[in-house]
Amino acid sequence: MLIKTITVSLFATNCYLVASEKTRRGVVIDPGDEVEAIIRTAQNEGMIIEKIINTHGHIDHTAGVKEMQERLGIPFYIHEADTSYLQTIQQQAEFYGMKTLGVPKADGYLSEGDCIEFDEVSLKVIHTPGHSPGGVCFLGEKDIFAGDTIFAGSIGRTDLPGGNYDELIHSIRTKLLTLDEDTAVYSGHGPSTTIGIEKQTNPFLKSY
Numbered sequence: 001m002l003i004k005t006i007t008v009s010l011f012a013t014n015c016y017l018v019a020s021e022k023t024r025r026g027v028v029i030d031p032g033d034e035v036e037a038i039i040r041t042a043q044n045e046g047m048i049i050e051k052i053i054n055t056h057g058h059i060d061h062t063a064g065v066k067e068m069q070e071r072l073g074i075p076f077y078i079h080e081a082d083t084s085y086l087q088t089i090q091q092q093a094e095f096y097g098m099k100t101l102g103v104p105k106a107d108g109y110l111s112e113g114d115c116i117e118f119d120e121v122s123l124k125v126i127h128t129p130g131h132s133p134g135g136v137c138f139l140g141e142k143d144i145f146a147g148d149t150i151f152a153g154s155i156g157r158t159d160l161p162g163g164n165y166d167e168l169i170h171s172i173r174t175k176l177l178t179l180d181e182d183t184a185v186y187s188g189h190g191p192s193t194t195i196g197i198e199k200q201t202n203p204f205l206k207s208y
Helices: 034-044 067-073 081-084 091-096 166-175 195-201
Strands: 002-008 013-019 025-029 048-053 076-079 108-110 115-118 121-129 134-137 143-147 184-187
Touching: 013 034, 013 121, 013 184, 025 081, 025 115, 034 048, 034 067, 048 067, 048 115, 067 076, 076 081, 121 166
Parallel strands: 025 048, 048 076, 076 108, 143 184
Antiparallel strands: 002 013, 013 025, 115 121, 121 134, 134 143
């Protein structure tokens, strides 16, 4: 599996291009802004983006979705519980001084246990509510794309509308910390980490 990280927007959001090593067909995860840079990176890497999949609906992860849909003619998928965030994307953009090109419309919804497949790659959808009601992670063979569920040394904030601290901790403990400790964690912001490192050092998870 090929993984390319592009950090975008004033929020320094990690957007991920994930593709098959055999054919370079794949997906983009969380195009939060700077669509031109994302598309150019994919072209430079010889990657063919076939789908947009989002870990959640906050604007720092969705601001580029509509433009990418229109430019590439590809479908967009998100958990249904987070679609309400999409309806206010323009107002959020104006508040933060960001540019958007309209409200993205989901072509389908992600659910617990779904598998997103391209050639030899399969990403399993894990529903991890807490940061947002429809937050999900995408689990590959040895990697997980965790959105804002967990970070290196931290966890997603829960003080935004729809956030719930107890629910987030439960999601992390029951669905992420049970994975192999060498699973690489690619978060929505900041550096990558591993499940093992977070078990041992994350101050929010000391009682696990």
